Amino acid sequence: MVLADRIGNKEEAQKLGLLESEYELICDGLGRAPTFTELAMFSGMWSEHCSYKNSILLLKQLYSQSDRLLAKPGEENAGALRLDDRLAVVFKIESHNHPSAIEPYQGAATGVGGIMRDIFTMGARPIISLNSLRFGNPTEPRNKWLLKNVVKGIGDYGNALGIACAAGEIFFHDSYSKNPLVNAMTVGIAEIDKMASARAGKPGNLVIYVGAKTGRDGIHGASFASKELSNESAEERSAVQVGDPFMEKLLMEATLECLKKKLVVAIQDMGAAGLVSSSSEMSASGGVGMRLALEKVPAREEGMEPFEFMLSESQERMLLIVEKDRKEEVLAVFEKWELDAAVIGETTAGKNLTISFHGKIYADLPAELLAKKAPRYEREFQKPAHDLWARFNHESHQTPDDFSQLLTKNDTEGLGIFLQQLLSEPNFASKEPVYEQYDTDIGLGKIIGPGQNAGVYRVPNSQMALSVTVDGNGFYVAQEPYLGAQHTVAECYRNIVSSGATPIGLTNCLNFANPYKPENFYFFRNAVLGMSDACAKLKIPITGGNVSFYNESEDGPVLPTPTMGMVGLLEDASYTLPAILQPGERLAVLGFFKPQLGGSLYAYLRRRSFGGVLPPLDLEQEIRCGELLLSLNRKKLLSGAIDLSFGGLLYAALRLVFAANRKNRQTSGLDLCGVLSLPVKQSAVNFDELYFGESAHSYLVAYLPEKEKEIVDIATRAGVPFQPIGMGLPADLLKLGDAEIVMSQLQSSFENGLKLLFY
Amino acid sequence: MKRLKAGILVFPGSNCDRDLGQSLENFFSCEVEYLWHSRSFEIQHDIYFVPGGFSYGDYLRSGALAARARSMDSLKAAIKQGRMAVGICNGFQILTESHLLEGALIRNKSLKYICRNIGLKGEGVFKDAPAGYHLPISHGEGNFIAGSDTLKRIEGEGRVIFRYSDNPNGSMNDIAGICDASRRVYGLMPHPERALLPSLDDALTAKRYGTFFFEKLFALL
Numbered sequence A: 001m002v003l004a005d006r007i008g009n010k011e012e013a014q015k016l017g018l019l020e021s022e023y024e025l026i027c028d029g030l031g032r033a034p035t036f037t038e039l040a041m042f043s044g045m046w047s048e049h050c051s052y053k054n055s056i057l058l059l060k061q062l063y064s065q066s067d068r069l070l071a072k073p074g075e076e077n078a079g080a081l082r083l084d085d086r087l088a089v090v091f092k093i094e095s096h097n098h099p100s101a102i103e104p105y106q107g108a109a110t111g112v113g114g115i116m117r118d119i120f121t122m123g124a125r126p127i128i129s130l131n132s133l134r135f136g137n138p139t140e141p142r143n144k145w146l147l148k149n150v151v152k153g154i155g156d157y158g159n160a161l162g163i164a165c166a167a168g169e170i171f172f173h174d175s176y177s178k179n180p181l182v183n184a185m186t187v188g189i190a191e192i193d194k195m196a197s198a199r200a201g202k203p204g205n206l207v208i209y210v211g212a213k214t215g216r217d218g219i220h221g222a223s224f225a226s227k228e229l230s231n232e233s234a235e236e237r238s239a240v241q242v243g244d245p246f247m248e249k250l251l252m253e254a255t256l257e258c259l260k261k262k263l264v265v266a267i268q269d270m271g272a273a274g275l276v277s278s279s280s281e282m283s284a285s286g287g288v289g290m291r292l293a294l295e296k297v298p299a300r301e302e303g304m305e306p307f308e309f310m311l312s313e314s315q316e317r318m319l320l321i322v323e324k325d326r327k328e329e330v331l332a333v334f335e336k337w338e339l340d341a342a343v344i345g346e347t348t349a350g351k352n353l354t355i356s357f358h359g360k361i362y363a364d365l366p367a368e369l370l371a372k373k374a375p376r377y378e379r380e381f382q383k384p385a386h387d388l389w390a391r392f393n394h395e396s397h398q399t400p401d402d403f404s405q406l407l408t409k410n411d412t413e414g415l416g417i418f419l420q421q422l423l424s425e426p427n428f429a430s431k432e433p434v435y436e437q438y439d440t441d442i443g444l445g446k447i448i449g450p451g452q453n454a455g456v457y458r459v460p461n462s463q464m465a466l467s468v469t470v471d472g473n474g475f476y477v478a479q480e481p482y483l484g485a486q487h488t489v490a491e492c493y494r495n496i497v498s499s500g501a502t503p504i505g506l507t508n509c510l511n512f513a514n515p516y517k518p519e520n521f522y523f524f525r526n527a528v529l530g531m532s533d534a535c536a537k538l539k540i541p542i543t544g545g546n547v548s549f550y551n552e553s554e555d556g557p558v559l560p561t562p563t564m565g566m567v568g569l570l571e572d573a574s575y576t577l578p579a580i581l582q583p584g585e586r587l588a589v590l591g592f593f594k595p596q597l598g599g600s601l602y603a604y605l606r607r608r609s610f611g612g613v614l615p616p617l618d619l620e621q622e623i624r625c626g627e628l629l630l631s632l633n634r635k636k637l638l639s640g641a642i643d644l645s646f647g648g649l650l651y652a653a654l655r656l657v658f659a660a661n662r663k664n665r666q667t668s669g670l671d672l673c674g675v676l677s678l679p680v681k682q683s684a685v686n687f688d689e690l691y692f693g694e695s696a697h698s699y700l701v702a703y704l705p706e707k708e709k710e711i712v713d714i715a716t717r718a719g720v721p722f723q724p725i726g727m728g729l730p731a732d733l734l735k736l737g738d739a740e741i742v743m744s745q746l747q748s749s750f751e752n753g754l755k756l757l758f759y
Numbered sequence B: 001m002k003r004l005k006a007g008i009l010v011f012p013g014s015n016c017d018r019d020l021g022q023s024l025e026n027f028f029s030c031e032v033e034y035l036w037h038s039r040s041f042e043i044q045h046d047i048y049f050v051p052g053g054f055s056y057g058d059y060l061r062s063g064a065l066a067a068r069a070r071s072m073d074s075l076k077a078a079i080k081q082g083r084m085a086v087g088i089c090n091g092f093q094i095l096t097e098s099h100l101l102e103g104a105l106i107r108n109k110s111l112k113y114i115c116r117n118i119g120l121k122g123e124g125v126f127k128d129a130p131a132g133y134h135l136p137i138s139h140g141e142g143n144f145i146a147g148s149d150t151l152k153r154i155e156g157e158g159r160v161i162f163r164y165s166d167n168p169n170g171s172m173n174d175i176a177g178i179c180d181a182s183r184r185v186y187g188l189m190p191h192p193e194r195a196l197l198p199s200l201d202d203a204l205t206a207k208r209y210g211t212f213f214f215e216k217l218f219a220l221l
Helices: A010-015 A020-030 A036-047 A097-104 A104-120 A141-161 A233-239 A245-260 A276-284 A306-311 A324-336 A367-369 A402-408 A412-424 A473-480 A481-497 A518-538 A603-608 A618-636 A648-668 A688-690 A705-718 A743-752 B015-027 B070-082 B090-097 B148-156 B210-218
Strands: A077-082 A087-095 A124-137 A164-172 A180-190 A207-212 A267-268 A289-293 A317-322 A339-348 A351-358 A360-366 A446-448 A455-457 A465-471 A502-511 A542-548 A562-571 A586-591 A640-643 A675-679 A698-703 A724-725 A733-736 A739-742 B005-010 B031-036 B047-050 B085-088 B103-105 B114-123 B136-139 B143-145 B158-163 B175-179 B185-189
Touching: A010 A020, A010 A077, A010 A097, A020 A036, A020 A367, A036 A306, A036 A367, A077 A502, A077 A542, A087 A104, A087 A465, A087 A502, A087 A542, A087 A562, A097 A104, A097 A124, A097 A141, A097 A180, A097 A233, A104 A124, A104 A267, A124 A141, A124 A455, A124 A465, A124 A562, A124 B148, A141 A164, A141 A180, A141 A245, A164 A455, A180 A465, A180 A502, A207 A245, A207 A324, A245 A317, A245 A402, A267 A276, A267 A446, A276 A289, A276 A306, A276 A317, A276 A339, A276 A367, A306 A351, A306 A360, A317 A324, A324 A339, A324 A743, A351 A367, A360 A367, A402 A412, A402 A688, A412 A675, A412 A698, A412 A739, A412 A743, A412 B143, A465 A481, A473 A481, A473 A518, A473 A562, A481 A502, A481 A518, A481 A640, A502 A518, A518 A542, A518 A562, A542 B136, A562 A705, A586 A648, A586 A705, A603 A688, A603 B070, A603 B185, A618 A698, A618 A705, A640 A648, A648 A688, A648 A698, A648 A743, A698 A705, A705 A724, A733 A743, A739 A743, A739 B005, B005 B070, B015 B031, B015 B210, B031 B070, B047 B070, B047 B090, B070 B085, B085 B090, B090 B185, B143 B175, B158 B185
Parallel strands: A124 A164, A289 A351, A502 A542, A675 A733, B005 B031, B005 B047, B047 B085, B085 B185
Antiparallel strands: A077 A087, A087 A180, A124 A180, A207 A317, A207 A339, A267 A317, A289 A339, A351 A360, A446 A455, A455 A465, A465 A562, A502 A562, A586 A698, A586 A724, A640 A698, A675 A724, A733 A739, B103 B143, B114 B136, B114 B158, B158 B175, B175 B185
């Protein structure tokens, strides 16, 4: 075949972000020099973002065993697990960190749009979404601007699309100042027999382009995401795409209608590297060739070049593979939704992806070379000789045991002020000012919305409910990546278990810095291994995920932050357990409670350092403890539960009470606070560690007094410690030993801490 | 008992249509028909709902484009014949943009989207709403405004149906919902269809909230 395009040379390859050795690999693979269009296509597909070239060797080893598994990790657009004979849950998390750092509103919005498409492309209707956000100190104007606009971007897109936001997390630390983390997760439900594939099937099928028109936006977005941010990054604004949730809503309905009618052989969304990735991946996975005529692509700009069509990251577009005799039906569906749909090519007998434009050939190359043969690198790793985040760890003069002193002195006023300050800190304060900007109720699924252990939402047309959570802990992973990542898995596990659900799968978004620096790769490698080993032990398959490298600025790397999203199943939604302590109920610590201040939120707040020894983690104990809680719940012995992790025991106990008050004041119109009465033993206990230290394998559980004996019996038989520590009473007080602190004042500190940033 | 026939108008971008339809079927045994925006429809339903969402992406102004859809001509004809119409959230916005209800709904005073449960005081046909009555709201443009004469008329004729007990969006006179002079057309920002199934983190229960609204409404038929 005669190629009309000029040759793309080595210098251009470098400008496009490809290494010299990669250029040589391309020439070897093709048996000739690539055309410029081909080179541009390689720059997208062989970017870190699309090819995972520096992480895939590790990711291939991730634990992924489960009887429920319907799609092997990495083979389809998202992970899929069987819920019962009929239904599957489809879920995935993805980052949109770099676009959000430059243009927070559109960056976050298109992040949500992209992950939604990954889910409905599989034939699953998205039912809930989650997000995990990290920013620098929110009192600084630029961070505040980022925060407000990211939240607005997520809200405007998800709300208009009509997908409930079920849970999330927000964390503030200065390392994220110039490079915030914006990770979005979507969970959908599919009928197993109507799920879609991303494999193109046999030759002679039509390739149909649907959705928004193509423009020049987002060109080289994938390679942009694969570099460090710098002061010049703001000039790369053209690489950030613009989202249109209205278009996405139409596209979602039309796509789901086509899949429900089984009109489609294969489908993939045009995400990163747009038309190149969707066409080459479907072609390579299906083992067929594909011919595309770019002049048929609906365009919204004039004079676009072939490489621009191929690399455009215009949003809200899909590529469909359809049998010829289904064409009219497919076009009719898109016509009804008033969307563009155009036949732009067909699958062919060869293995090549052939791109023509007005009759001239611009690219003709094996799809597999593009989609599956990117180089895979084993990167060097080296434990850093010094603390990479030392600049954030200034040991302050404040001693960490102020709280112990106040408590031993029985200084009621001092304790009140201390706790109010703590609870109004952005990392401790209620995140409601954020999530009340998201529609949490649409779809009628909500049993528990954001703000508790996990979001719990009904599976439509069934008795089941899904419990979902997303968690990350940069302090722990920066300290000890292997153990820290294991702790993150364990915390997700406890989040799910404490809502009464059984964990069934995990997806992850690995936010790390430049992998070419051995000290960065040290954190990545160990965190990945820790995560996988913990999942293997807990028998939770890792169904997929996303890697985001180059999260750093000229100030250095962000805290290494593997974000994990976990899905749990309640076969009977009526067993959902809220994180609430009502007056009249007792409170106990269940589990192997071993609090440590090392790496804790509290220690960082008091000492400005997250150093120290991390809490111990024994996954056998984690399982024993989790299974005990679930069996107590199945016997309906518990009325509420919360996991002890982040923030420690007192913070968890207060959140149980705050949740009760928030609920009760809706009906009574009053702030009726429960008393939380926690005994203070005057022994050699360090109260700071006891109340604010963080621990694995432990929960606070709430129950009616008459259930206590049975609970104790069962816990004793299981060999799991059970220690009653307090109770709820109808009065506006927190009792700590003899000290009595006004509960409603604590609650308003908690509720207003973040509010001030939004109004 | 005869099954009620409900028509739900659906526009591109509507996203509460299915929630509403399923609620009407499951809780009130209604026969539900979805009415697509681009077609006129036969007037054969007992009641019409204009659901929430972002019709036409809320572009131009929320509700403005939907108000000009072909199905809206049929709705106007149905109302002329004395059929009832209820607009919820974006549906309320569409009804004001169609001048089937007076006033307008502009951006929330905070300029932020708000999704939460909100205390309401019922008036008119909803005056028996129990103490502590709550419904969920979820909107960015629910700030009700009207000219002073219009407002005086709405108030004077007792056409406010719900008022916020803690005004979330800046609405004049805390108005959350109104009806027209014929008392056949209703509009409100809160979502009663979202208050039929129990949730554990808030105090919505079927008995008191969503059902109260729909039962009072159907009693008017």
